[in-house]
Amino acid sequence: MDYDQVFEQALLSLKEENRYRVFTELGRHAGEFPKATRHLPNGQEQDVTIWCSNDYLGMGQHPDVLNAIKAAADKYGAGAGGTRNISGNTHMICELERELADLHGKESALVFTSGFVSNDATLSTLGKLLPGCVILSDELNHASMIDGVRHAGCEKIIFRHNDVRDLEDKLKSLDPNQAKIIAFESVYSMDGDISPIKEFCDLADEYGALTYLDEVHAVGLYGPRGGGVAEREGLMDRITIMEGTLGKAFGVVGGFITSTSNIVDAIRSYASGFIFTTTLSPVMSAGALASVRHLKLSQIEREQHQERAATLKKLLTEAGMPVLPSVTHIVPVMVYDAELCKQASDMLLEDYGIYLQPINYPTVPRGSERLRITPTPFHNDAMMAELVGALKDVWNRLNLRQAA
Ligand SMILES: *Cc1c(COP(=O)(O)O)cnc(C)c1O
Numbered sequence: 436m437d438y439d440q441v442f443e444q445a446l447l448s449l450k451e452e453n454r455y456r457v458f459t460e461l462g463r464h465a466g467e468f469p470k471a472t473r474h475l476p477n478g479q480e481q482d483v484t485i486w487c488s489n490d491y492l493g494m495g496q497h498p499d500v501l502n503a504i505k506a507a508a509d510k511y512g513a514g515a516g517g518t519r520n521i522s523g524n525t526h527m528i529c530e531l532e533r534e535l536a537d538l539h540g541k542e543s544a545l546v547f548t549s550g551f552v553s554n555d556a557t558l559s560t561l562g563k564l565l566p567g568c569v570i571l572s573d574e575l576n577h578a579s580m581i582d583g584v585r586h587a588g589c590e591k592i593i594f595r596h597n598d599v600r601d602l603e604d605k606l607k608s609l610d611p612n613q614a615k616i617i618a619f620e621s622v623y624s625m626d627g628d629i630s631p632i633k634e635f636c637d638l639a640d641e642y643g644a645l646t647y648l649d650e651v652h653a654v655g656l657y658g659p660r661g662g663g664v665a666e667r668e669g670l671m672d673r674i675t676i677m678e679g680t681l682g683k684a685f686g687v688v689g690g691f692i693t694s695t696s697n698i699v700d701a702i703r704s705y706a707s708g709f710i711f712t713t714t715l716s717p718v719m720s721a722g723a724l725a726s727v728r729h730l731k732l733s734q735i736e737r738e739q740h741q742e743r744a745a746t747l748k749k750l751l752t753e754a755g756m757p758v759l760p761s762v763t764h765i766v767p768v769m770v771y772d773a774e775l776c777k778q779a780s781d782m783l784l785e786d787y788g789i790y791l792q793p794i795n796y797p798t799v800p801r802g803s804e805r806l807r808i809t810p811t812p813f814h815n816d817a818m819m820a821e822l823v824g825a826l827k828d829v830w831n832r833l834n835l836r837q838a839a
Contacts, residue, residue: 453773454795459784461485465496468813473790483790484818486808489624491656491764492736493813494686499725507721515714519703523714531724535691538654538662538727539677543699546691547708548715550651550680553690554579555586556708557676558618558647562587564701565614571605571644573597573619573630578797580618580649596623599634606642615644621664622652625799625807627761632665636673645675655684656737656764661730681723685730689715689723739812740764747810750823756830757838759805766808767794768826770835776804779829787825 449455460474461483469485494500507527517523528546535544547553558580562568569590572580584591595601602617609615617639619630632648639646650663658666663679665671676698681689692702703709715723730736744764751758751768759767770776773795780793783806794807806826810819830837 452796453777454797459790459792461790463495465501468493468496469811469818471790473784481788483784483788484814484821486789486791486810486814486822487806488809488811489652489683490686491684491809491811492686492730492740493811494655494684494726494730494736497686497726497729499729500686500722503725504718504722507718511717511721513718514716517713518711519714520710525714525717525720527717527720527724528714531720531727532691534724534727535679536693538660538731539666539693540662540671541677541693542696544691544693545699545703545709546681546689546715546720548689548712550678550682550690551579551582552708552712553678553680553692554649555583556706557678557692557702558583558616559586559588559708560702560706561616561645561647561676562589564705565589565616568614568616569609570616570618571602575623575625576618576620577624577649577651580620584618597628597630599631599638602635603638603642606638606644609642611643615639615642616647617644618647618649620649620651622650622657622763622765624652624765625767625794625805626759627763627765627767629664629762632668632670632674636670639673639675646673647676647678648674649678651678651680651683652763652765654679655726655730656740659734660732661727661737681719681726685723685726687723687726688719736812740810743810743812743814746816747808747814747819747822750819751826752838754823754827755837756823756826757836764809766810768806768808770804770806771802773801773804775833775835776806779833779835780806782829782832783825787821787828789822789825 462472464470471483471485473481473483515523515525532544570584571592572584574593575596592605594605653663655661657664665674676694678692681687757769776793783789783791791806795804
């Protein structure tokens with residue numbers, strides 16, 4: 436067998452569909468975010484402005500976070516040195532878990548090496564531990580939840596996105612005594628819409644289901660202490676398991692769940708994605724801890740973030756750009772075509788120094804390709820004027836669709 440030919444063919448088919456991902460090599464400038472240096476394959480460098488980072492609040496360069504990281508490196512050294520069981524149960528990660536449990540008003544929390552791992556490990560373990568379990572999963576759930584459901588090996592039912600009636604129809608059709616988990620997100624990060632959390636919790640009560648809520652794009656950003664949308668809406672006590680990341684708004688790396696002590700203890704004891712891997716470094720745990728603590732008390736980042744997102748949406752709408760009417764900090768500008776989306780993104784980078792990655796299938800459905808803009812408190816008015824001007828140019832040059 437010509438093995439190499441198989442891989443080459445696989446890559447070719449992605450390229451033919453305009454789905455082949457090209458990564459941009461960047462060096463972010465601490466203290467000057469969203470400015471960065473792009474390193475080109477020919478060795479040259481280019482100054483760019485990042486417009487698609489999930490470091491939504493710029494916490495990745497916050498002095499509290501950087502100081503905590505430096506102090507932890509001096510105090511503890513680089514790595515955790517093992518799994519949680521084999522000498523990796525570091526003081527910093529235990530402190531972080533207590534802080535996260537408090538953030539969500541839950542008995543317990545568990546930290547994983549990433550948000551992806553936390554979803555995959557937790558959902559797959561829940562589905563295995565609950566006999567005869569069925570997981571009801573929103574059709575637009577993130578790939579990590581889809582993997583978790585698949586790895587659970589139990590029955591799964593996909594319900595229509597954010598559709599209360601469809602979920603109820605599906606719950607109705609099930610045996611009332613069957614174990615059920617409703618798995619969904621609060622903020623869906625591609626359209627920037629929010630799920631009907633209260634209505635889903637009501638259904639969970641009525642039909643005897645557990646609730647599993649991914650707050651990855653909301654922790655740090657919503658609620659008086661940055662607990663997420665469920666905190667903002669006073670619903671945290673109605674969610675069985677909340678999941679979040681330390682890598683996006685908190686600006687560091689890692690993932691976590693919060694829940695009752697029995698559920699957290701069961702995941703700790705059964706999830707191989709938690710058990711058999713080296714613990715998140717105490718250095719990064721200390722950085723994440725400082726970030727969570729800061730955002731529990733400080734509102735200014737959240738306020739500026741919302742103001743910046745609203746301002747950019749307004750500017751783009753005035754400029755006739757096809758912006759999705761997102762109710763959150765996410766600003767999607769629609770292109771509706773994979774090839775054109777890639778071209779627009781390349782042009783913005785090459786000709787305007789604006790780094791805005793194209794979002795194509797399978798991240799979004801085919802025909803709904805877009806540029807996903809994530810303004811932060813560090814994107815000032817001048818940068819926004821520059822961005823809107825560049826987008827208008829590119830839309831004219833490529834003859835892209837304007838707002839309807
Ligand atoms: C990014 C993302 C994750 C994974 O989190 P990481 O910490 O980046 O691994 C999980 N869920 C959703 C909805 C995400 O967008």
